[in-house]
Amino acid sequence: MVASMPVAISVRGLRKSYGPVVAVNGVSFDVELGEFFGILGPNGAGKTTTLELVEGLREPDDGELSVLGRAPWPRNPALLPRIGVQLQASSFFERLTAREQIRTFASLYGVPARRADRMLDTVGLTESANVRAEKLSGGQAQRLSIACALVHDPELLFMDEPTGALDPQARRNLWDLLRQVNADGRTVVLTTHHMDEAEVLCDRVAIMDHGDILKLGQPAALVRAIDSPVRISVESGQLSVADARLLWSGAVTDDGVSLTIATREPAPVLAGLADRRALEGLRVQGATLEDVFLDLTGREYRA
Amino acid sequence: MRRIPALLGSRLALSALSRAMFVGFVRDRAALVFSILIPVLFLALFGSIYKSTDAAKISVIEVGRVPLLDQAAAAAPAQLGRIMTISRSTDLAASLDAVRKGTDDAAVQQRGHTLVVHYSIADQTTAGLVQAVFSSIVQQADAAAAGRTGGYQLTASQVEDKSLQPIQYIAPGLLGWAIASGGAFGAAITLVSWRQTKLLRRLRLAPVSVGSVVLARVGLSLVLALVQLAVFLAIATLPYFGLRLSADWWMAIPVVLCGTLAFMSIGLVVGSFTTSQQAATAIANVIILPMAFLGGAFVPLDFAPAWIRDVSYAMPLRYLVIGMQNVLARGEGATSALPAIGILLGLATVLTLISVRAFRWDSI
Numbered sequence: 001m002v003a004s005m006p007v008a009i010s011v012r013g014l015r016k017s018y019g020p021v022v023a024v025n026g027v028s029f030d031v032e033l034g035e036f037f038g039i040l041g042p043n044g045a046g047k048t049t050t051l052e053l054v055e056g057l058r059e060p061d062d063g064e065l066s067v068l069g070r071a072p073w074p075r076n077p078a079l080l081p082r083i084g085v086q087l088q089a090s091s092f093f094e095r096l097t098a099r100e101q102i103r104t105f106a107s108l109y110g111v112p113a114r115r116a117d118r119m120l121d122t123v124g125l126t127e128s129a130n131v132r133a134e135k136l137s138g139g140q141a142q143r144l145s146i147a148c149a150l151v152h153d154p155e156l157l158f159m160d161e162p163t164g165a166l167d168p169q170a171r172r173n174l175w176d177l178l179r180q181v182n183a184d185g186r187t188v189v190l191t192t193h194h195m196d197e198a199e200v201l202c203d204r205v206a207i208m209d210h211g212d213i214l215k216l217g218q219p220a221a222l223v224r225a226i227d228s229p230v231r232i233s234v235e236s237g238q239l240s241v242a243d244a245r246l247l248w249s250g251a252v253t254d255d256g257v258s259l260t261i262a263t264r265e266p267a268p269v270l271a272g273l274a275d276r277r278a279l280e281g282l283r284v285q286g287a288t289l290e291d292v293f294l295d296l297t298g299r300e301y302r303a
Numbered sequence: 304m305r306r307i308p309a310l311l312g313s314r315l316a317l318s319a320l321s322r323a324m325f326v327g328f329v330r331d332r333a334a335l336v337f338s339i340l341i342p343v344l345f346l347a348l349f350g351s352i353y354k355s356t357d358a359a360k361i362s363v364i365e366v367g368r369v370p371l372l373d374q375a376a377a378a379a380p381a382q383l384g385r386i387m388t389i390s391r392s393t394d395l396a397a398s399l400d401a402v403r404k405g406t407d408d409a410a411v412q413q414r415g416h417t418l419v420v421h422y423s424i425a426d427q428t429t430a431g432l433v434q435a436v437f438s439s440i441v442q443q444a445d446a447a448a449a450g451r452t453g454g455y456q457l458t459a460s461q462v463e464d465k466s467l468q469p470i471q472y473i474a475p476g477l478l479g480w481a482i483a484s485g486g487a488f489g490a491a492i493t494l495v496s497w498r499q500t501k502l503l504r505r506l507r508l509a510p511v512s513v514g515s516v517v518l519a520r521v522g523l524s525l526v527l528a529l530v531q532l533a534v535f536l537a538i539a540t541l542p543y544f545g546l547r548l549s550a551d552w553w554m555a556i557p558v559v560l561c562g563t564l565a566f567m568s569i570g571l572v573v574g575s576f577t578t579s580q581q582a583a584t585a586i587a588n589v590i591i592l593p594m595a596f597l598g599g600a601f602v603p604l605d606f607a608p609a610w611i612r613d614v615s616y617a618m619p620l621r622y623l624v625i626g627m628q629n630v631l632a633r634g635e636g637a638t639s640a641l642p643a644i645g646i647l648l649g650l651a652t653v654l655t656l657i658s659v660r661a662f663r664w665d666s667i
Contacts, residue, residue: 055508056508057504057507057508057664057665075507077510080508080509080510081510083508085505085508087501087504087505090500090501091500091501091502091504091505092500092502093323093324093327093502094327094331094496095326095327095330095331096323096326096327100323100326103319104319104320104322104323105509107315107316107318107319108316108319108320108506108509108510108511109509109510110315110316148505
């Protein structure tokens with residue numbers, strides 16, 4: 001045994017099939033302590049199964065798996081208090097208020113009610129403490145769910161599609177909360193099919209498709225690694241498509257609302273647009289993880 | 304963070320789960336209405352409808368001439384009329400057939416000084432009643448013949464106590480149905496809905512033993528069943544309904560608890576093999592509702608056709624209802640409930656083992 005634990009999670013050659021369907025096809029990755037790690041991919045990519053294997057909810061067919069230095073399967077009671085798992089926003093006791101929910105979960109871990117109430121405050125639900133869980137809004141329920149996962153102060157937090165059905169404002173609020181959870185020193189692992197979410201939150205992401213990890217790394221590095229053009233767009237009518245084509249190399253399109261120039265050399269284009277005072281409605285868009293996915297699979301990314 | 308020692312921790316977990324389930328149940332108006340209010344309304348309804356009819360009157364066929372019975376009827380027409388109705392026949396075979404089918408309760412012949420009473424043991428209460436009435440008639444006749452008393456005097460009091468008022472069938476029957484429904488639906492729906500909402504998975508990820516989760520749910524059902532028992536007894540013993548409790552009525556408590564376990568185990572099996580609440584509810588209904596009719600809950604077995612009585616032996620509900628009837632209303636002594644308790648516990652054990660084998664944490 002190594003005295004110090006260099007990684008929070010170590011996965012080697014993990015494999016899981018359901019009958020003829022191969023859900024996870026021999027994936028390997030490490031998650032470092034304190035890291036915010038994302039597993040990204042379209043539905044059916046195998047990310048949820050990967051997460052469930054790591055959480056100890058399913059038995060791997062093959063592979064090595066270590067979570068905080070221990071094997072999560074079979075159900076490991078020594079490991080459970082050290083991990084927190086956020087499931088769906090509906091995984092609550094029926095007809096209990098927010099406060100009763102979190103206090104019940106606290107009791108399961110032998111955590112005093114005081115701490116449960118503090119946790120409720122941390123996620124901003126003190127005012128809704130006496131509202132029954134099923135009456136909470138989607139964002140509030142998701143916050144409560146995360147609070148219940150954190151009430152016993154776990155070292156490692158797992159989340160499966162935490163912002164699935166939330167409106168944009170609630171999503172952003174939740175992102176702030178998750179950043180704070182991670183900043184407190186916890187290792188966070190989440191699955192998501194939202195590329196933007198992974199880019200905003202994660203230190204590193206594993207992009208999965210058909211049970212395999214296609215690429216693993218920092219979002220910015222992955223994006224930079226693909227040689228993808230920058231899209232510069234301005235309001236239509238300031239410059240004709242023909243003029244733009246004469247001036248710069250690259251694809252030029254105009255849909256009547258925006259004139260878009262896709263180029264690998266953005267500097268001269270921006271300077272030229274400035275010279276012609278054609279910067280009204282300027283937007284500059286670099287490649288995103290969606291482009292990385294397209295580059296890796298040859299397919300358009302669809303969540 | 305400071306953590307609480309393991310044993311104390313698991314006790315805390317159990318009490319937290321119990322509290323959560325109890326509060327959730329009490330706030331569920333539909334469940335309260337379904338498990339307590341509706342059965343009580345049925346009790347009030349049936350109790351009122353059947354209040355005035357003397358259901359326990361025995362019908363006797365006098366085959367040929369039975370002077371002993373005629374004398375008794377002449378000596379005390381009022382008392383005898385309250386206990387029995389007498390019809391006359393000369394056809395012994397047809398009369399015996401009527402008794403065998405349960406159309407009539409007894410056929411009586413007199414051969415010299417011997418009174419021959421034919422009765423069926425298909426219904427033990429009626430059989431007991433028939434025996435008691437006629438042995439009383441014979442004793443009176445003997446006493447009169449010996450000159451110890453002035454004439455026929457039928458003591459009907461003993462017999463009257465043994466005869467069951469309708470409420471004494473209705474209360475245990477409806478209570479049995481209420482307890483069976485509460486146990487089966489509670490277990491089935493809890494299991495399915497917890498699997499659906501992934502609460503079951505969430506609990507699996509907490510350091511809680513499966514035993515604590517199950518124990519908390521079983522505890523809730525047992526408490527509910529005792530509340531049902533208490534409410535039923537409180538209402539049925541009101542003077543208006545007139546249930547008189549036997550001396551060993553307390554023995555109904557273990558019967559109720561064992562019945563709850565048996566029907567919870569039925570619910571667990573249903574919950575293990577279904578994936579939606581609708582399906583679980585439908586299947587539990589298909590099991591419980593016919594059983595209420597065939598197992599003596601809605602139709603007292605004493606008045607049921609013979610085929611229902613035969614079928615009832617295969618109905619777990621029969622044992623819950625009969626077990627309660629014996630100790631609540633028939634005054635048959637505490638030990639009379641033991642066979643029912645044994646059968647219910649046996650069923651609970653077998654079905655629990657099946658559901659443990661079929662148990663799934665997740666719906667996949």
